[in-house]
Amino acid sequence: MKKVININFQGRVIPIEESAYEILQHYTDSLRKYFAKEEGRDEIINDIENRIAELFTEDLKKGSACITDQHVETVIKGIGRPEDFDSEGAAEAGATSGASGSSSTSYTAQEEPRGSLFRNENDKVLGGVCSGLAYYLKIDPAIVRVLFALVTLGGFGSGIPLYIILWIVLPAKGMQANMRRRLYRNPESKVIGGVASGISAYFNIPVWVPRVIFALPLILGVFHSIFRNVWFFGNFDGFPDFIFGGFGGTLFLIYVILWMVIPEARTASEKLEMRGEKIDLESIKNSVQEELQGVKGRAEKFGSEFGEKAKAWGEEVGQWGKDVSNQSAKVYSSEIGPAARRAGNGFAHAIGVLFKAFFLFIAGIIVFAIFIAFTAVLFSGLGYGVYDLKNYVLEGFWQNFLAFNTIVLLFGIPIIAAVVWIIRRMTGARSNNSYLGWTFGSLWTIGLISAVFLGAIITRQFKRVESVQEEIQLTNPSNGKLAVNVMPADGRFYSMIWFDEDNEHEKFPKLSADEDSMLINTIRVKVERSDDSGYHAYLLKFARANTPTEAEANAEKISFPVSQKDSVLYLPEGFAITKQNKFRNQQVMVVIEVPVGKQIRLDNRTDEFDWFTVSARYRGRERGLSIDSDDDWRRDYGYRTDVWYTMTATGMERTDKKSDDWNADENQDENNNENKGNNDGYRYKKDKEIKIDTVDIKLKGKDTTVNIRLNTMLDRKVQKESDEEESPVRKKGAYVYHMISIFDLMRIGK
Amino acid sequence: MNIENTQSQMRKGVLEFCILSIIRRGEAYPSDIIEEMKKANLHILEGTLYPLLTRLKNADFLTYRWVESTGGPPRKYFSLTDKGADFYKELEATWQEMANAVQMITQNGYHTVEEIQPTNQ
Numbered sequence: 001m002k003k004v005i006n007i008n009f010q011g012r013v014i015p016i017e018e019s020a021y022e023i024l025q026h027y028t029d030s031l032r033k034y035f036a037k038e039e040g041r042d043e044i045i046n047d048i049e050n051r052i053a054e055l056f057t058e059d060l061k062k063g064s065a066c067i068t069d070q071h072v073e074t075v076i077k078g079i080g081r082p083e084d085f086d087s088e089g090a091a092e093a094g095a096t097s098g099a100s101g102s103s104s105t106s107y108t109a110q111e112e113p114r115g116s117l118f119r120n121e122n123d124k125v126l127g128g129v130c131s132g133l134a135y136y137l138k139i140d141p142a143i144v145r146v147l148f149a150l151v152t153l154g155g156f157g158s159g160i161p162l163y164i165i166l167w168i169v170l171p172a173k174g175m176q177a178n179m180r181r182r183l184y185r186n187p188e189s190k191v192i193g194g195v196a197s198g199i200s201a202y203f204n205i206p207v208w209v210p211r212v213i214f215a216l217p218l219i220l221g222v223f224h225s226i227f228r229n230v231w232f233f234g235n236f237d238g239f240p241d242f243i244f245g246g247f248g249g250t251l252f253l254i255y256v257i258l259w260m261v262i263p264e265a266r267t268a269s270e271k272l273e274m275r276g277e278k279i280d281l282e283s284i285k286n287s288v289q290e291e292l293q294g295v296k297g298r299a300e301k302f303g304s305e306f307g308e309k310a311k312a313w314g315e316e317v318g319q320w321g322k323d324v325s326n327q328s329a330k331v332y333s334s335e336i337g338p339a340a341r342r343a344g345n346g347f348a349h350a351i352g353v354l355f356k357a358f359f360l361f362i363a364g365i366i367v368f369a370i371f372i373a374f375t376a377v378l379f380s381g382l383g384y385g386v387y388d389l390k391n392y393v394l395e396g397f398w399q400n401f402l403a404f405n406t407i408v409l410l411f412g413i414p415i416i417a418a419v420v421w422i423i424r425r426m427t428g429a430r431s432n433n434s435y436l437g438w439t440f441g442s443l444w445t446i447g448l449i450s451a452v453f454l455g456a457i458i459t460r461q462f463k464r465v466e467s468v469q470e471e472i473q474l475t476n477p478s479n480g481k482l483a484v485n486v487m488p489a490d491g492r493f494y495s496m497i498w499f500d501e502d503n504e505h506e507k508f509p510k511l512s513a514d515e516d517s518m519l520i521n522t523i524r525v526k527v528e529r530s531d532d533s534g535y536h537a538y539l540l541k542f543a544r545a546n547t548p549t550e551a552e553a554n555a556e557k558i559s560f561p562v563s564q565k566d567s568v569l570y571l572p573e574g575f576a577i578t579k580q581n582k583f584r585n586q587q588v589m590v591v592i593e594v595p596v597g598k599q600i601r602l603d604n605r606t607d608e609f610d611w612f613t614v615s616a617r618y619r620g621r622e623r624g625l626s627i628d629s630d631d632d633w634r635r636d637y638g639y640r641t642d643v644w645y646t647m648t649a650t651g652m653e654r655t656d657k658k659s660d661d662w663n664a665d666e667n668q669d670e671n672n673n674e675n676k677g678n679n680d681g682y683r684y685k686k687d688k689e690i691k692i693d694t695v696d697i698k699l700k701g702k703d704t705t706v707n708i709r710l711n712t713m714l715d716r717k718v719q720k721e722s723d724e725e726e727s728p729v730r731k732k733g734a735y736v737y738h739m740i741s742i743f744d745l746m747r748i749g750k
Numbered sequence: 751m752n753i754e755n756t757q758s759q760m761r762k763g764v765l766e767f768c769i770l771s772i773i774r775r776g777e778a779y780p781s782d783i784i785e786e787m788k789k790a791n792l793h794i795l796e797g798t799l800y801p802l803l804t805r806l807k808n809a810d811f812l813t814y815r816w817v818e819s820t821g822g823p824p825r826k827y828f829s830l831t832d833k834g835a836d837f838y839k840e841l842e843a844t845w846q847e848m849a850n851a852v853q854m855i856t857q858n859g860y861h862t863v864e865e866i867q868p869t870n871q
């Protein structure tokens with residue numbers, strides 16, 4: 001079974017077996033080399049090729065389906081190999097000195113100048129420096145290239161200037177490869193770049209050996225993540241770190257370098273070389289003899305082409321006494337064009353490979369991460385996923401239908417497509433099926449349209465906001481002090497633990513045991529001055545809908561029972577929304593009026609209250625839904641938790657006469673702030689204008705605290721607190737380790 | 751010094767003369783030239799012929815024209831220029847002289863050997 005290709009040969013389309021084409025290629029190359037010094041070289045080659053084309057056409061006319069090795073051999077026999085030519089150039093005899101045999105230099109001299117270093121023009125990625133070095137050292141160029149690449153990468157780029165210097169200094173020379181077997185990438189059996197397969201051919205080992213070695217970190221990584229939490233694996237901490245940190249990275253790097261450095265075996269002769277069927281110079285000579293004796297073999301054929309060249313050169317030089325260097329100069333000047341082109345190709349190849357490797361690597365990681373996250377969020381069996389929440393937002397068949405389309409098509413299709421692509425890429429399978437692409441494309445478009453419609457429909461539900469006021473019956477506490485605390489909501493609610501997080505702040509929303517209602521805590525507490533001498537309290541309940549009437553109805557449905565026990569006012573930790581009345585950005589604002597001279601204290605559990613506003617915009621650049629979170633409302637209202645305040649005519653005043661030092665807060669834990677106040681008295685004025693341009697988020701770990709500051713541009717600065725700063729209470733951190741994941745950003749958005 | 755080399759040297763000298771001679775009789779296509787020479791038991795490879803023709807053409811001894819062929823690519827038909835005709839005449843003269851000379855020498859040499867041999871014995 002042989003591959004047949006069509007070639008445009010002298011203006012004719014000739015179907016030819018690939019191996020026959022290789023032979024033809026080598027033959028015309030050998031002619032080109034042979035006639036290199038000839039004045040009418042191109043014309044001669046053209047005439048001969050014309051003749052070959054004519055002979056091929058005749059063969060095809062006789063009924064051959066295509067040109068075979070046999071045909072080519074016959075044609076070559078008729079026209080003659082360069083070594084068979086009467087090495088005359090009869091006319092040329094007069095032109096030259098005719099001093100036959102004055103030079104004993106033959107082509108073999110080309111192989112032996114080990115004494116000096118050249119760049120190899122015939123085999124190169126960039127400038128042929130590595131190849132030349134390999135020639136000098138008589139080793140495989142690939143090895144030199146790999147070493148060079150390692151030196152460059154490991155030695156902070158020191159290889160690059162070295163290479164450039166050598167490129168400039170060393171003269172170029174066309175040299176034959178000096179290896180019996182050469183390292184190629186094998187395009188016929190590849191997973192990623194054919195590196196492992198090429199290595200297996202080079203060392204004559206089964207292909208799975210290098211593959212397993214390269215895949216080892218990946219395989220171990222999978223097992224590691226599976227068994228990471230199993231207790232007895234905990235004992236091997238040092239070992240996995242070594243494997244996954246240094247070893248895996250190095251192997252990946254080596255693979256990329258090899259991919260970049262090793263050429264792909266494209267032609268049949270290169271494939272033979274790859275498997276070591278290529279014959280070295282010693283056996284080339286033998287094979288020439290064999291060729292002359294009519295012994296032909298596939299491998300020898302390719303060897304003999306070089307042999308022909310060798311013989312041809314030798315004869316020319318020997319007979320016509322041409323100055324070798326002069327001749328070489330001619331040949332090489334004629335090769336500058338192709339050489340430059342090859343150099344360009346080599347460079348582009350290297351860059352291309354680098355990008356390809358990088359892209360594949362990144363793409364693989366991203367797809368894998370998205371896939372895991374997507375499935376986890378969507379179908380998580382332990383926690384409650386996005387899917388459970390949808391019932392609190394969507395109503396009716398169509399909204400659910402559109403949401404389904406959006407999730408499955410808009411997000412699912414690209415993931416499936418990416419997985420398909422990666423698998424194809426890895427197995428080297430090619431698809432002739434363009435329907436797949438179209439199907440994916442149209443399904444995704446449907447998903448996109450669904451998403452747009454869904455967005456529009458949902459946005460409508462948040463168009464209008466209305467509020468309802470509800471009075472709270474308060475009895476004035478006898479001691480003139482009112483404490484505000486938080487109590488659990490009626491019914492049993494469980495946190496939806498999305499991500500393993502011990503932050504109290506992130507417990508909401510909670511779901512009821514029957515999953516029929518959801519507890520949310522968009523609540524804020526505002527303290528105001530009472531107009532009379534009594535405490536008063538009322539709720540402002542907000543909700544949204546398409547129309548004001550509906551919005552008001554939604555607001556009415558909010559149940560937020562506040563209770564009082566002596567001097568303590570208990571607020572529920574949240575309020576429930578059901579699947580029936582849906583999430584419409586219900587908010588509760590608790591307003592407590594404190595008479596002048598009386599005191600109030602808010603428990604730190606009110607810090608758990610969240611506040612965000614979902615609003616629909618129909619004008620301006622940002623149409624659609626926008627979610628604004630405001631974690632700074634306590635600051636706006638000018639109080640801290642766990643601190644007693646006395647109401648004055650001008651506003652609230654700390655009873656301990658310390659200052660609410662909001663700036664210090666940025667570098668400080670809430671628990672310490674009472675130790676921390678500057679003793680310079682009251683400073684806060686209620687009507688002081690506070691501009692919010694930053695949101696500070698504090699992540700508390702065991703030993704360290706990380707502050708994330710978001711300004712309005714979402715520019716993120718992470719400050720790691722150090723012990724030298726003005727927080728003496730803080731424990732010294734043994735080590736600082738923090739990873740701010742993308743999920744942190746998601747929460748910040750919320 | 752091997753026999754093959756000497757033979758090819760000898761043949762090479764007369765190649766151009768023979769080729770020009772064939773072309774002189776009328777326009778010729780390279781493979782026809784080869785056929786004709788083969789008939790005369792003078793084997794020549796196309797790889798040898800084409801460069802030779804090109805050289806002769808470049809030296810203005812030959813000219814060619816393209817002739818469309820059925821099926822195959824167009825063919826180059828070579829013919830002799832005036833300069834080529836003069837060149838051929840000179841070669842012909844030289845060949846005659848040479849042939850005579852060779853004839854004489856080899857014949858004489860043969861006889862000499864023939865005659866010497868018996869006397870030696």
